[in-house]
Amino acid sequence: MKTKLKTMALTFERTIPASPGQVFDAWLSPKSPVNPWHDADIRVFTPKVNSLFYFRQGAPHPHYGRFLKLARPGKIQMTWMSPHTRGLESLVRVTFKKKGQDTLLTLVHSNLPDDEEGVLHKEGWDYYLAQFGRVFRAKKSALNAR
Numbered sequence: 001m002k003t004k005l006k007t008m009a010l011t012f013e014r015t016i017p018a019s020p021g022q023v024f025d026a027w028l029s030p031k032s033p034v035n036p037w038h039d040a041d042i043r044v045f046t047p048k049v050n051s052l053f054y055f056r057q058g059a060p061h062p063h064y065g066r067f068l069k070l071a072r073p074g075k076i077q078m079t080w081m082s083p084h085t086r087g088l089e090s091l092v093r094v095t096f097k098k099k100g101q102d103t104l105l106t107l108v109h110s111n112l113p114d115d116e117e118g119v120l121h122k123e124g125w126d127y128y129l130a131q132f133g134r135v136f137r138a139k140k141s142a143l144n145a146r
Contacts, residue, residue, distance in 0.1 A: 013106050019098070064082075
């Protein structure tokens with residue numbers, strides 16, 4: 001009898017100094033340093049509903065999944081698999097809500113293994129979400145300096 005792997009979800013919230021549309025677009029742009037596929041070694045990436053994505057960040061760490069929902073500027077939902085999901089198809093849901101002149105970005109990554117491999121996603125998402133803040137704060141500062 002196979003034991004069912006215990007799972008967990010991670011939730012992150014960040015306020016980004018930009019509009020929801022700008023933040024949504026940056027999330028999907030391989031040219032933007034705020035997302036995991038920006039500096040990937042290999043990339044198959046066409047953000048369309050039901051299209052697949054694949055990228056590798058250093059051997060042998062492939063990440064792949066498919067886009068389930070793309071509703072600009074409010075929501076992105078996609079499946080996510082990597083060696084750290086232990087074969088589970090996890091789910092990433094990112095929402096973008098207007099908060100004054102900023103955007104409240106909420107990321108929920110669910111169906112992750114509840115172990116050290118699943119917890120590694122916290123470090124990864126913390127890194128990329130911090131990039132969002134840095135990149136958009138720098139853009140805002142540059143605009144204000146003009």
